[in-house]
Amino acid sequence: MTTLDSSKEIQKNNSEVNETHEDFRMFGLVTFLIADGMTFAGFFAAYLTYKAVNPLPDGAIYELELPIPTLNTILLLVSSATFHKAGKALLKDKNSDSQKWLFITASLGIIFLICQLFEYFHLPFGLTDNLFASTFYALTGFHGLHVTLGTLMILIIAWQSRINGGRLTSQNMFPLEAVELYWHFVDGIWVILFIILYLL
């Protein structure tokens, strides 16, 4: 027998010879996040280089207002905690609790985005005004894109755990754990971004 030609055959083969191994999907996700982190690292490096070697003319220096980004930092840190709660609840098979926490997390993400838009509309500079402005929007915008994707994914898994009650259980935590890791990652990037862009 050189090729397997009936599905029965394959199934038999599968159960007979297939070894089992630990779940490596999380490992794949971590590798992906390292790659994603490198994109941010590139942006940060560009920003810091500009700051060091491309000084703006005096009139074009802006003081960034701190209240909104500080609020946003708190929002994201809290959302990391609420997401953690959702995982804990699911682990104890308290599905509706878990959904509640997921919705809270998603709401925090949405509030974050609204605050960011609010900040954009009240800034005295636009995307093409000068180098600093462009880098500012590129960095925060790229991060905002990540928050948007994350929020969408949270809503999707919340919805998954609602329908037919079986997709997301304490037996199958992977979707939740994956999105949670991604969310913590996005939060972590925000903290670095906050320090580099607003505080330095």
Add this chain to the structure above:
Amino acid sequence: MTISIDPQKTNNESLQPKGWLRYFSFSLDHKVIGIQYLVCGFLFYLIGGTLASAIRIELASPMSDFMPRDVYNQVLTLHGTIMIFLWIVPVVNGAFGNYLIPFYVGARDMAFPRLNAVAFWLIPPSGLMLVASYFVEGAAQAGWTAYPPLSITTPQSGQIIWILSVLLLGGSSIFGGINFIATIIKLRRPGLKLMQLPMYCWAMLGTSLLVVLSTPVLAGTLILLSFDIIANTGFFNPVLGGNVVVYQHLFWFYSHPAVYIMVLPAFGLVSEILPVHARKPLFGYTTMVFSIMGIVVLGLVVWAHHMFTSGTPPWMRLFFTIATAFIAVPTGIKFFNWVATLWGGKISINSAILFSCGFIINFVFGGITGVALAQVPFDIHVHDTYFVVAHFHYIVYGGTVFIIFSSIYHWFPKVTGKMLNEKLGILHFIITFIGFNLCFAPQHWLGLNGMPRRVAEYDPQFQFVNQISSLGALLMAISTIPFLINVIISVRNGKDAGDNPWNALTPEWLTSSPPPVENWEGEAPLVEEPYGYGKEIYEQK
């Protein structure tokens, strides 16, 4: 939690089309995907090669009489981009990696078969898009490096398509890298240790680390560049206060490692091929492993040697010169190990080992000119001349492409179950080797005497040497003919290969040729040392 070894491979494998058709369909089988990568890459190689011939025809005379100057720039850009992003990178990584790695780790498929298929299927559309961009108004003409401000100020629609397709190809490459890392680290059959893996696994692990760490930086850079073009921001536009050198730093942070993304897998492949045809074990396994990892680490910190003429401060020049020179150490270790593997072996002269030996010769030459280029005073003299063109073609063509052919000759029997014709193969090698050296060796002279690269017109004093070079290019173009004929007739009526025609000791040869869908009928073979598979058969002979 544990899941079965190929969680996503489902029973509907048998619903997949049979025969030739399955190579054109969305398949999850790593072997099919590997072949898809190879065939797709080869088609783009033919396109890129045609463009190269056009370039050399133009350069056979000092005036720009074959094509207008901006067309020359567009052809040059398309040629470089296709060769790097659609031929070498997908083939040495995607094609051979997909075909071999699961065998080497004793698995029935890659870690993420679906992601794998997605990674492949990103390539044909983005490649076609890239080729099609030539026909829109204002095709990209800023070279494969797309340096601003040129890439911002030249006509833009083509440049935007160029960026988009390179982004997609980068994405494909990252997905592939993630898959390889997961497969090699996590999917090894129980009990198989890292230090028991064949060399190519190590090479792919190192390459994939480079892909994951550096390709995203290129993606970010190109996104910023596209903002500069579309939204008129000024990241890299000096007129708007931007900084072109920042682009160069970010670009070379990817593109220097990229040269290792192209050549490390070739290192791995040649380490598989030489021992088999020299009938000797690979010399210095452990040093080979450490030199790969050394190259990965050093490869990440030497990018600015491409920027010695970009106003880099002296301390930077010093640092990057020294770091670059250090790469010669692990590379030298590998070279001496290959030679030691050949030394005193019972070498059987066939196409596979000829191409591998050709690789060693060309690569040493390219490596030496590389070390020379890393010396600032010398680099300032020959920067942006044909010397650089000669250097990197010695590496990417004389190195990597030679190994691609060597690997095709070596693994063709496994993949198709048929042998290739050796006479045609040796003819292919001879024409390629002569053509290649005739084409690129004279370019060192051209560069040293000051002929700049990326121009359609040059000083008439260089004409004779350029004609020799063009003659070599013609031979290289001709050399594909015996190869193609060979493949076509051998697939149809080649000699039957049997399971292990070379008496090789790596695990893919323990299964039938071509291998069954699940790679092995029973369990994956178990071994203690990297090259111990089927040793009993080997010792009998």
